[in-house]
Amino acid sequence: MPEAFSQTPWALVLILLPLATGMISFLWPRLAISLGLVTAAILILAVVGLGWQIHSLDGGVYHHAVGGWGAPLGIDLYADGLSLLMLTTTALVGMGVSIYSVAYFEHEQALRFWPIWLLLLAALNALFLSADIFNLYVTLELLGLAAVTLTALAGSKAALDGAMRYLLATLLGSLCYLLGVELLYHSYGTVDIATLAERVAATPVVWAALGLMGAGLILKTALFPLHFWLPPAHSSAPAPVSAVLSALVIKATFYILLRLWLTLFNPLNESVATLLGLLGAAAVLWGSLQALRQTRLKLLIAYSTVAQIGYLFLAFPLAAVAALSTWNAVAYLALSHALAKAAMFLSAGNLLRFGGHDRIADLDRVVQRLPVTAMAFALAGVSIMGLPPSGGFIGKWLLLEAALEQNRWDLVLVMLLGGLLAAGYVFKVLGHSFTEAPVMHEAGTVPKAMEWAALLLAVAAVVLGFLTVPVLAWFGLGDVAGIGGVGS
Amino acid sequence: MRDPSEQAINNNPAQPAPLVRVIIALLVTGLGVGLAYAILSLPSNAVGLSQAVNLHLEQSGVTNPVTAVLLNFRGYDTLLEMVVLLLALLGVWALGGAAQFHEHAPGPVLDTLARLLAPLLILVAAYLLWVGAHAPGGAFQAGSVLGAAGVLLLLSGWRPRIALMALPLRLVLIIGPMTFVAMALLTLLSEGQLLTYPVNYAGVLILVLEAAATLSIGVTLAALFVGGHPQDEQSR
Amino acid sequence: MSSVFAYALIGVGLFTLGLYALIVHAHLLRKILALNVMGSGVFMTLVALAKRSGDVPDPVPHAMVITGIVVAVSATALALTLMLKLSAVSGRATLADDRQD
Secondary structure, three states, X not given: OHHHHHHOOHHHHHHHHHHHHHHHHHHOHHHHHHHHHHHHHHHHHHHHHHHHHHHHOHHHOEXXXXXXXXXXXXXXXXXXXXXXXXXXXXXXXXXXXXXXXXXXXXXXXXXXXXXXXXXXXXXHHXXXXXXXXXXXXXXXXXXXXXXXXXXXXXXXXXXXXXXXXXXXXXXXXXXXXXXHHHHHHHXXXXXXXXXXXXXXXXXXXXXHHHHHHHHHHHHHHOOOOOOOOXXXXXXXXXXXXXXXXXXXXXXXXXXXXXXXXXXXXXXXHXXXXXXXXXXXXXXXXXXXXXXXXXXXXXXXXHXXXXXXXXXXXXXXXXXXXXXXXXXXXXXXXXXXXXHHHHHHHHHHHHHHHHHOOOEHHHOOOHHHHOHHHHHHHHHHHHHHHOOOOOHHHHHHHHHHHHHHHOOOHHHHHHHHHHHHHHHHHHHHHHHHHHOOOOOOOOOOOOOHHHXXXXXXXXXXXXXXXXXXXXXXXXXXXXXXXXXXXXOO | OOXXXXXXXXXXXXXXXXHHHHHHHHHHHHHHHHHHHHHHOOOOOOOOOHHHHHHHHHHHOOOOHHHHHHHHHOHHHHHHHHHHHHHHHHHHHHOOOEEOOOOOOOOHHHHHHHHHHHHHHHHHHHHHHHHOOOOOOXXXXXXXXXXXXXXXXXXXXXXXXXXXXXXXXXXXXXXXXXHHHHHHXXXXXXXXXXXXXXXXXXXXXXXXXXXXXXXXHHHHHHHHHHEOEHHHHHHO | OHHHXXXXXXXXXXHHHHHHHHHHOOEHHHHHHHHHHHXXXXXXXXXXXXXXXXXXXXHHHHHHHHHHHHHHHHHHHHHHHHHHHHHHHHOOOEOOOOOOO
């Protein structure tokens, strides 16, 4: 049995399984829900298997030449610690959202949801395993179209408007990215990342490509000031979709940016890193301030996402000196934010189902009436604020440490302010959920599966704080900076 | 009988202030100039991957280099892109709404044209599929022509039989990407690597893939033109 | 080989024209058309520069453009349907004004 386990090409399972089950659940809608849950479970297994394989292979990376041709003629699949981190995040959040969605969608919407959701998972996995910048473009488009469709699923005017804005932004981002890909191809004759890393130099074309690809990816990751599309889209989507958008889809484009940064755009680091750090700082402050101002829960959570994305970008200026600890911080921040933010959105969905509205001021004694949901939101909030013990705390702590060591007092100040503001908006919600609302509302029922899915994700975010050493060892980000060069 | 969306579309909203437009125009022009400069700095002779393609062309099973790249060397991209097309249709159907079948009879010109062209287009599609192995052509070109035939028929008032609109339609829609995925799995099991065709059978396998793809692409394009889910109307 | 660069520059021009139209025009149909024009510009540059490899152009960019066209068609179909739905629900084919932010 262990022999079969280690021989199975888990990376390919991660891509092919959701593709196949997505299409089959389109063909036979009766099987949709069971196929969805089975797929989510197998994905977790596959990620564990892949991690096992990576650790036992030389060089700590998984490499697969599709078609047997090998780069640069063919397309390569590639998995290292960073890919494994993103794949694990996807599998965990995917499981939580799948369980939640079984209870959330009624029959008609469920039939539309499940095939697209499975294809979205396939797109994410294909994206994290790709080592070819044109292939990344195709996976980006797959991801974007799936995400937009799911956003519009509710059919309300706000949802359609948010989805349209999202679609336009994501298409613009993809086109800019594609133009950058094309410039790199025509300059160096390859679209394979490893081969490009060997050939790239600081020429005008590479600067143009960096600018275009960076701009496109930043637009898709909703970094300030290009974040305008995120709040309407994430707040008007159905709750499980909002969870996926904030937790996973945004991280996918950030992953690509990070990957390109580490491999291709190394010669151009200095000033761009400063710019990214500046935009990140602005995102943290602006997003947190806006979140504090909101009266509707889902919009508050969406602005919180804008702020948390800023933290990820603060790492760029710091990484030049303290690479390993900064990227570890980013890994922890990304993973715990994904879990916590998904838990928050799922809790918000519960509250919406319960009270029929998401006005913060009217959250009527939720703590007594929906204790599981309130606990989920509170635990998620602990991670978002960066309070110990939680994954968010570890991430922010590592980042603060790196900033202090490099005497970057500006970044330290931004992080502390961000933490304070985050505490502000989390406690705003929790405060209202303890008290009685001015007007009594008819309470709806919330299925157990929905409440417990939210709680599980939140607990996972907090538990991450206890497992720092094994988690970081599992993801082995020490090799992350060294993947440019001769392919393993 | 104009539906509200038609009326909404014809409104022409105002544009931003002239000063803002000028600033945006300047910024965009600056971007264009920068890109132009970058492109002009490229060498005027560059081989790219054409040498590598020529080197391996005999092993690919076809003699048209573009088809070889699309279906063999970079077949994985094609697999994903077929799923993108399917996903667009899933999205259009998920948005809901009735299918737009034309109710009124077509005029004489359209009627005759459709009768003449539709069979011709189907033949051309089959030819393009076949010739793609050694000349410009292939699955996507054939699929587009097939889709055009479908659109032409729909415009001239053709309504497919309702019984065909459920499971058979869905089957045809996914047969392209599913064949690809099945091929990927088979090659994985037999050769150990994804989408690696055995050299002797490469040409045949590519033809099979392209045939399934053509069918899917053509039907997907026609279904996108129809808009809503054909069954939604039936259930009203 | 200067015709190659002429076409490539036209592609860049289309890209910038489309970008301007996308930002400035408020009507959704124009935005979608602008995105299509931008896409065509990108594809044109891609194919033009492929001719630099001599008599037989480099086939890989051609394959990339075919992939890109399919993706563009899919995205446009989705965008148009979304626009129709939005205009049916809201009565206008534009995005709602930003009230927050």
